[in-house]
Amino acid sequence: EVQLLESGGGLVQPGGSLRLSCAASGFAFSSYAMSWVRQAPGKGLEWVSHVGTNGGSTYYADSVKGRFTISRDISWTTLHLQMDSLRAEDTALYYCATRSGRYAPFEYWGQGTLVTVSS
């Protein structure tokens, strides 16, 4: 059974940092691209960042470019999102999700971790 378990969310002041993690199990982690998708309270879904299977190709939404860094640790089958210079508008539930190929949807999702940016 595929399991994705996010952690690391919490309350942080504007300008602060957080590091999110997503522990993966039940599938061949190294064969899947991974993404972070967020959802602000009461709002829709917004893709945030992507990392390829080998960790070499990374992409970011314009709204987070230069502030967030995605990485993956294949040894520990864990996905990370380093979030710096946080803003109030980054407040959201952050999900990690899998993609099995170049033209693939987000097949599996974790339950999310909540990030609140507020003074």
Added chain:
Amino acid sequence: EIVMTQSPATLSVSPGERATLSCRASQSVSSNLAWYQQKPGQAPRLLIYGASTRATGIPARFSGGGSGTEFTLTISSLQSEDFAVYYCQQYDNWPPWTFGQGTKVEIK
């Protein structure tokens, strides 16, 4: 960036009735279109990919159609567990991967 537009924003349907949701892409996404269901307090769940292929375990009352820029999700006979928010998403031209704003299916 491809913009995805869903309509209507809210759909009021009685149990047992048919529901049809629409999704339009600002440019062609071929058949690289997915639909997700999200219930309150839960993560999104993949329903349909490739515009018309049901994901594993998805009941046959869910069907998807369309290609290019116009897509539909049809729920043939709404069950109580189907009342939720539905999102379309394109994965043809990325980054970014883009979602529609969602359609809430509520009980009439």
